[in-house]
Amino acid sequence: MENVLPSAKLPLFLCLIAGVCPATNLTGNWLLATPNGDGTLRRTYFRLKQQNGSITGTIRATLHLYTIDKSSGDAKNFTISAGMAILGGERRVTFRGKLAGDELEVSEVTAHGEGAAMTAHRVPEGEGALPARIEPPALHPVRDNGLARTPPMGWNSWNKFANHIDDATVRGIADAMAQNGMREAGYLYVNIDDTWEGERDAQGNIHPNRKFPNMKALADYVHSKRLKLGIYSSPGPNTCEGYEGSYGHEAQDARTYAAWGIDYLKYDWCGAFTIYKDSEMQAVYQKMGDALLASGRDIVYSLCQYGIENVWRWGPKAGGNLWRTGGDISDSWESVSRIGFSVLPLAPYARPGHWNDPDMLEIGNGHMTDTEYRTHMSLWSMLAAPLIAGNDLRKMSASTRDILMNREVIAVDQDPLGLPARRVWQSGEQEVWTRELVNGDTALAVFNRAAGDAKVTLRWADAQLSNTPSNVRNLWCHTDERAIAPVYSAYVPGHGVVLLRVRL
Ligand code: GLA
Secondary structure: OOOOOOHHHHHHHHHHHHOOOOOOOOOEEEEEEEEOOOOOEEEEEEEEEEEOOEEEEEEEEOOEEEEEEEEEEEOOEEEEEEEEEEOOEEEEEEEEEEEEOOEEEEEEEEOOEEOOOEEEEEEOOOOOOOOOOOOOOOOOOOOOOOOOOOOOEEEEOHHHHOOOOOHHHHHHHHHHHHHOOHHHHOOOEEEOOOOOEEEEOOOOOEEEOOOOOOHHHHHHHHHHOOOEEEEEEOOOOEOOOOOEOOOOOHHHHHHHHHHHOOOEEEEEOHHHHHOOOHHHHHHHHHHHHHHHHHOOOOOEEEEEOOOHHHHHHHOOOOOOOEEEOOOOOOOOHHHHHHHHHHOHHHHHHOEOOEEEEOOOOOOOOOOOOHHHHHHHHHHHHHOOOOEEEOOOOOOOOHHHHHHHOOHHHHHHHOOOOOOOOEEEEEEOOEEEEEEEOOOOOEEEEEEEOOOOOEEEEEEHHHHOOOOOOOEEEEOOOOEEEOOOOOEEEEEEOOOOEEEEEEEO
């Protein structure tokens, strides 16, 4: 044969006759879909425009919408960097990539280096765009649901299991709570956090993903253990993990939760950052507060928006039973002490039905000492904070059990007066808090925030007690002291606490 084309020219020849030449321009809408492993996809949309030597556009990575403000290279080898304003700061992403035929090969560049190459595909213009804004309702006070007269107690999946939570684990936790004394100690709510969500059907009804085959059956199971089931969503189109949020489906989701038998909703702002301003939070939370009431089921309403906009001032008006006071806790003394010792000024906002939530417990998760975990439990109890355990309740050490199930400490947390502590004395890194209890008793905590042990000596008068007490009960040692001098001395281990119940 004579007219054989040199092989290098073959693609060009084919593309010319077929009219499908490989793209040399990045302009278009590209979808990168990565399986979450539960039947759902994590979707990132690159809406790119390549023109005059630069690449502009947006990157919508589930709940985050970034605007590209730096670019270099061309379709054969490009880098794009994009930012979004969030929480008074900026969040950024950087991707490198190239066009490969009509696919886009991209990899994310982080402080740890360049990630694996992934393939994005062209999708129609408009797909993956943020949904249109729905105006938030006019403000009005949501009727009190009458729930959570004492701080809610239970368990939540996030701190220990994060994305690896499923039906079997939740059932196992419920079994453990019904058997190991947690339920009798007051821990009632079994709360599923993020990553249970699946897709919506044609009628807009939310379905769980395949980790949770039947939410109603799971609720029935948890109820059969005389426990309650909690769930999680966001007022935005996506949750923090990029799953389906309740945006535009608030009333429908509330009805679905009620039909499943859900007893508690944690509603996490995350994905709402792309639609609403911080100043619109009250109205947006109110919308779900109303929807939960209208569902006709008793559902505890937990606001999770990291303490922005002084939520403690309006949380109850939005129907909230509890509201997070700040960012996420972690299993470290730095985190627990920073959070625990800073919530005190918010104490006046807590009252029966409406509580400050310094976040879920880390007790038993393994990165603190038992002394530090006792301080964690004591701080939360003095603050009248919700006690939502965050460890694997199926495998607890004896000391973790003793800390979580110390009935005398729990009684302080659950005191029906609902009056959180105040600081009455401080000297360097040692401080004393007192909390008025229902029968005239006072809970008194001597904290030592220093790393080393300390001897703390205080006069009862320094703790603003009118008399020398007639009985001092040590709530961690379970001992009583009856012959009491006007001056009290305690040895407090580093990062530790002496927690007393004092009777005048
Ligand atoms: C946010 C919340 C956490 C947890 C995660 C789940 O970070 O503050 O408590 O719910 O989202 O994605």
